[in-house]
Amino acid sequence: MDVTVSGDLVHSAAVAEVITACVVDKVPARLTASDATLWGPDAESLAAIRLGWVDLPASSRALLPQLAELRERLAAEGLDHVVLAGMGGSSLAPEVITATYGKSLTVLDTTDPAQVRRALGEDLERTVVVVSSKSGGTVETDSHRRAFEQAFLDEGLTNDQLAGRIVVVTDPGSPLENTARNAGYTIVLADPNVGGRYSALTAFGLVPSALAGVDVERLLDEAAALAPTLAGDRDNPGLLLGAVLGAAANHGRDKLVLANSGDIVGFGDWAEQLIAESTGKQGRGILPVVVESPTAPGFDHASGPDAVRAVIGAEDIERLAADLRVSGPLGAQLLLWEYATAVAGRVLGIDPFDQPNxxxxxxxxxxxxxxxxxxxxxxxxxxxxxxxxxxxxxxxxxxxxxxxxxxxxxxxxxxxxxxxxxxxxxxxxxxxxxxxxxxxxxxxxxxxxxxxxxxxxxxxxxxxxxxxxxxxxxxxxxxxxxxxxxxxxxxxxxxxxxxxxxxxxxxxxxxxxxxxxxxxxxxxxxxxxxxxxxxxxxxxxxxxxxx
CATH class of the missing domain: 3.40.50.10490 (Glucose-6-phosphate isomerase like protein; domain 1)
Known part of the structure; x- marks a missing residue:
């Protein structure tokens, strides 16, 4: 289905002004060409190594044969309980993807001992652990890896058997890659030119999702169908969404209240980390507020004048009362919101790829x-x-x-x-x-x-x-x-x-x-x-x- 961005805000003069300025500056073509100069000279050096997400609908297809082979091997060994140890973008995207597709994935992104202990005790004999970290230095994920290694050893597994239970997703040349190679773990390397919160369509999003049973090729197909429109000056939903977010924030509506329509599960949690971490800096930004439904407090009539009410879904959301409606399949939505967040960063005058605090x-x-x-x-x-x-x-x-x-x-x-x-x-x-x-x-x-x-x-x-x-x-x-x-x-x-x-x-x-x-x-x-x-x-x- 098509991706649509609708609602009263899309027709505002402020949004039209932002779109005109972006078209004059050739933002759509430059962004899809990974032009690192879009956010100013201070952001250029980081942007130059953080724009790989633009090409992921095509580049991530190289992972599909490796994922199919890995899933077949694990299934043959009876390992069908997938635990993901990761934080931020490394865990939130797979959580949304698997929940939307109705697949089971245990996401471990906590240091609460009761929650960790529960994960360690669930079907350990059938468990494969995906350890996801760009560097391996994330203290929570490192702790999870250590806990599962010990749990497998306590169950009597040899080091060789343990090696078959852990899959590592990381950047090439990272300390975690070196640790994994020394231990004999399966390694899937991610695109190093993508930051964590933009990594939904990289190995960080695709590996745990595929092992849990999601058809990740379909996810890439959905994103690929959207990609050509993002280069254009007209009928570009990513430019429109980014202009709405940026213009609204610049005019005092800097709270984005997000409600799922139900057919895309938990999308607000992923969008929350993307938008908040990308824009919340230098004393400005867009605060995502994830609510329980389109009738929840904070979304309904009680929403203040500083809020934009947005509903997200795959279909049938035009009937819902909101300032902004964004519809489309999950794979397209992931790419759409990444693109729109990058555009909003330019409108706000901030670097959408750093996280200084x-x-x-x-x-x-x-x-x-x-x-x-x-x-x-x-x-x-x-x-x-x-x-x-x-x-x-x-x-x-x-x-x-x-x-x-x-x-x-x-x-x-x-x-x-x-x-x-x-x-x-x-x-x-x-x-x-x-x-x-x-x-x-x-x-x-x-x-x-x-x-x-x-x-x-x-x-x-x-x-x-x-x-x-x-x-x-x-x-x-x-x-x-x-x-x-x-x-x-x-x-x-x-x-x-x-x-x-x-x-x-x-x-x-x-x-x-x-x-x-x-x-x-x-x-x-x-x-x-x-x-x-x-x-x-x-x-x-x-x-x-x-x-």
């Missing part, structure tokens, strides 16, 4: 672990007060007058500035603490107009985490951590998963508080009880706003 939280995490040593306590601080199973941490100015959990939440909501947003950051178990996402719509109702995002940690650190630090200084932050009843060591490392998870939380907390932005940390001493209390408090605030 992501490293800050990583560095903070490493420094905390190093200062604490192998056994020393991490600097968790003293709670301002305790309410049941929830320790409440925040500065005295924020919590002035608050004496219980509801009061603390009310104080944080009051600190959200006009045309700002609240970010909920959950350092919890995505598969065990499944009620946590209910906080987003409840707090959105309580705010009655300002946008609320929800992110599982640490995956959001590789996406909206860039926007939190580098984007407009209009955010307020709710960090949720939880006690671990049973921890899990990271093999050959001086820390456990639980210790790493807490250090990541405290490291990001430091990055946010150093910018003097309002932040509340709630530590659940009993996860189930504390989460129940938190949801009750959020409901009370939402009910109060409704009245």
């Amino acid at each position: 992501v490293q800050e939280s990583k560095d903070n995490t490493g420094a905390l672990l190093e200062r604490a040593g192998d056994d020393g306590p991490l600097p968790v601080g003293t709670p301002a007060f305790v309410d049941g199973a929830v320790e409440v941490h925040g500065d005295a100015g924020l919590l002035a007058g608050a004496s219980d959990l509801t009061g603390a939440l009310r104080a944080l909501l009051a600190a959200v500035p006009d045309n700002g947003y609240l970010a909920v950051m959950a350092y919890l178990d995505r598969l065990g603490d499944t009620d946590a996402p209910e906080l987003r719509p409840l707090l959105a109702e309580a705010l009655d107009g300002e946008q609320v995002t929800f992110g599982w940690a640490p995956r959001f650190l590789h996406s909206t985490g860039q926007f939190h630090k580098g984007g407009p200084a209009v955010g307020a932050f709710l960090q949720i951590t939880g006690a671990n009843t049973e921890d899990l060591d990271v093999p050959a490392k001086p820390y456990s998963f639980g210790r790493l998870q807490l250090a990541q939380a405290l490291g990001d907390l430091g990055a946010i508080t150093s910018r003097e932005r309002p932040v509340l940390r709630l530590h659940l001493t009993d996860r189930a009880a504390g989460l129940g209390q938190l949801l009750d408090a959020a409901r009370a605030l939402a009910d109060g706003a409704a009245r």
